[in-house]
Amino acid sequence: MNQTLTLPPVAQSFYIFCKKCDIDRYHRVLAHTTETSAKIECEVCNGRKTYNLPKAGAAARKAKSDVGRAAVRKTAHTGEYEVRNKNKMSTEATPFSVRTKYVENQKIMHPKFGLGFVQKVYNEKIDVIFSDEVKSLVHNRQ
Numbered sequence: 001m002n003q004t005l006t007l008p009p010v011a012q013s014f015y016i017f018c019k020k021c022d023i024d025r026y027h028r029v030l031a032h033t034t035e036t037s038a039k040i041e042c043e044v045c046n047g048r049k050t051y052n053l054p055k056a057g058a059a060a061r062k063a064k065s066d067v068g069r070a071a072v073r074k075t076a077h078t079g080e081y082e083v084r085n086k087n088k089m090s091t092e093a094t095p096f097s098v099r100t101k102y103v104e105n106q107k108i109m110h111p112k113f114g115l116g117f118v119q120k121v122y123n124e125k126i127d128v129i130f131s132d133e134v135k136s137l138v139h140n141r142q
């Protein structure tokens with residue numbers, strides 16, 4: 001990762017892949033177009049192209065922002081859990097059992113997943129928000 005992030009000087013040749021030749025070729029630098037890109041010409045096929053400096057920094061930033069998005073998703077979910085947790089502080093959590101019929105927003109205590117809040121109720125299933133994820137659980141089983 002110790003690349004020098006400067007363009008080769010104009011009129012100098014450097015070895016890089018040529019799409020036309022489909023192999024690495026020497027390319028002559030014709031002109032610098034920006035600080036990070038140059039017009040270059042293949043010495044064999046004379047194909048001209050724009051050479052861009054590898055953006056090591058940009059790749060690192062992208063990886064970082066992907067992590068950031070995952071964290072945001074996680075935070076959004078945890079946020080809902082925490083808001084519900086706060087709002088329901090006063091009510092007792094009902095121990096979870098598949099035989100019990102639950103209602104929306106009910107606070108439950110699951111033996112394995114811990115404290116959760118009923119988000120959505122179906123006939124035989126409920127979606128429950130736990131601290132790290134939403135789970136679908138069976139309920140109302142007679």
Ligand SMILES: [Zn+2]
Pocket residue numbers: 018019020021022025042043044045046047
């Ligand atoms: Zn070429």
